[in-house]
Amino acid sequence: GWSWLGKCDSNRRIRSGMTWSRTQVTTVRVKQRVQVGMALTGTGVGVSDAISTKDAVDECIRAVSQSWGVGVAGENSSSVAILTSTCDRDVDELVQYTKERLPSGVPIHGLTTCANVLTTTRGAVPGGVGLMLLSGPQGAFETVALPMNETQPARAVAKEAAQILRTKLAGRNPGAILMASHPGDEEQMISGIEDVFGQVPVYGGTAADNTVEGNWTILSDSGVFSKGISLLAIVDGAVRCGGAIVGPYVKSNLSATITKSEGRRIMELDNRPAADVIREWMGSDLEEKYTTGGMVLGETSTKPVAVSPSEASPDAMVSIHIAVINKPDRSIDLFREVSNGQRLHYMMQKGTTAVMSAEIGLVESFEQAKQVASITSPSAGLIIYCGGMGIAVGDGLSKSLTGQFAEIASPTPLLGMTCFGEQTFSPALGNHHRNLSVGVILFE
Numbered sequence: 001g002w003s004w005l006g007k008c009d010s011n012r013r014i015r016s017g018m019t020w021s022r023t024q025v026t027t028v029r030v031k032q033r034v035q036v037g038m039a040l041t042g043t044g045v046g047v048s049d050a051i052s053t054k055d056a057v058d059e060c061i062r063a064v065s066q067s068w069g070v071g072v073a074g075e076n077s078s079s080v081a082i083l084t085s086t087c088d089r090d091v092d093e094l095v096q097y098t099k100e101r102l103p104s105g106v107p108i109h110g111l112t113t114c115a116n117v118l119t120t121t122r123g124a125v126p127g128g129v130g131l132m133l134l135s136g137p138q139g140a141f142e143t144v145a146l147p148m149n150e151t152q153p154a155r156a157v158a159k160e161a162a163q164i165l166r167t168k169l170a171g172r173n174p175g176a177i178l179m180a181s182h183p184g185d186e187e188q189m190i191s192g193i194e195d196v197f198g199q200v201p202v203y204g205g206t207a208a209d210n211t212v213e214g215n216w217t218i219l220s221d222s223g224v225f226s227k228g229i230s231l232l233a234i235v236d237g238a239v240r241c242g243g244a245i246v247g248p249y250v251k252s253n254l255s256a257t258i259t260k261s262e263g264r265r266i267m268e269l270d271n272r273p274a275a276d277v278i279r280e281w282m283g284s285d286l287e288e289k290y291t292t293g294g295m296v297l298g299e300t301s302t303k304p305v306a307v308s309p310s311e312a313s314p315d316a317m318v319s320i321h322i323a324v325i326n327k328p329d330r331s332i333d334l335f336r337e338v339s340n341g342q343r344l345h346y347m348m349q350k351g352t353t354a355v356m357s358a359e360i361g362l363v364e365s366f367e368q369a370k371q372v373a374s375i376t377s378p379s380a381g382l383i384i385y386c387g388g389m390g391i392a393v394g395d396g397l398s399k400s401l402t403g404q405f406a407e408i409a410s411p412t413p414l415l416g417m418t419c420f421g422e423q424t425f426s427p428a429l430g431n432h433h434r435n436l437s438v439g440v441i442l443f444e
Contacts, residue, residue, distance in 0.1 A: 386422055
């Protein structure tokens with residue numbers, strides 16, 4: 001049973017320095033469904049910024065219990081927990097205690113988020129812990145997570161994880177697969193999944209930290225690790241899952257052909273040093289780093305570039321974040337792979353501000369995600385928000401979540417992560433990795 005959900009004391013207080021203060025807790029309204037066939041039978045979301053990680057988990061579970069309701073999940077149900085927190089938590093303690101508080105056998109899929117856990121009620125919650133519980137018909141979910149060492153090819157690790165997942169599915173077909181991985185190998189991870197499952201839609205976000213120093217973690221009931229992959233299969237015919245992650249930009253009149261590149265590095269654009277071309281496009285904002293070299297995440301967070309990987313759909317653009325200008329060859333490093341011959345476009349915001357553009361992207365993705373899976377009344381959802389866009393919107397992060405987007409999404413309970421990469425499916429581009437994007441993954 002689920003009587004465990006009611007164990008938390010809602011009046012418990014936590015110690016903060018020399019003062020006592022009540023923990024802030026987010027409880028999200030939820031739709032409960034108890035029906036046979038394709039539908040979630042229960043959903044719950046909780047977010048807490050309690051200083052103690054155990055207190056935070058307890059508060060999340062209390063919030064879930066208030067929205068879920070005891071007795072919704074039963075012997076004929078399948079459940080999964082989606083977990084996130086900022087990297088300054090003890091992630092081993094976080095996962096272990098969450099496992100202790102969940103019913104036996106409920107798997108965990110998750111990742112660390114950059115600086116904030118996201119909601120449409122409180123906006124951005126610094127230092128937070130977030131928990132989503134989903135329950136559906138028996139066999140609705142399967143998970144697997146594998147660590148990766150420095151010598152293993154990412155594609156091979158992802159393929160192994162997908163093969164294990166295929167075995168666990170035992171003939172059931174996934175309608176969608178949620179993916180969480182470390183930064184740097186996302187394209188190869190997607191390819192490994194496709195080696196086993198073909199073009200089954202893959203949605204997800206890349207684990208993040210607060211300072212781009214490698215302190216990110218993939219969270220799973222089988223362990224936590226800084227490099228690896230976690231997969232969550234949503235079984236077709238049991239629960240509907242649809243996602244859309246978009247870059248809220250339009251093409252400018254500036255573009256160049258990639259004439260020399262390797263992986264995520266562009267050496268030349270139009271047969272010129274790549275940084276020379278980018279400097280001309282972006283102007284004085286890049287002047288210092290053009291001279292000294294170095295990371296340009298902040299300078300380029302509002303100035304994305306993009307490519308169109310599909311010759312059949314040339315207007316289907318994939319936004320990319322420029323990460324580094326290299327000296328002395330004046331090459332540039334990206335957060336996504338590109339290929340020689342592709343046209344690199346300089347993009348403009350759809351809105352008059354970065355906050356407005358983020359709102360536009362979230363609203364667009366919510367409607368698109370519903371269409372992808374023929375969802376009419378989503379029961380729950382995840383927000384995937386690029387960490388670079390978090391830089392771009394600055395103090396407006398909460399505003400981008402709690403304004404027009406919150407109105408459109410209401411009353412769907414949503415839990416969000418700020419990620420270092422975004423993975424999504426679209427009919428034009430198939431499964432792909434992108435940057436400087438926002439979106440949602442919806443369940444019904």
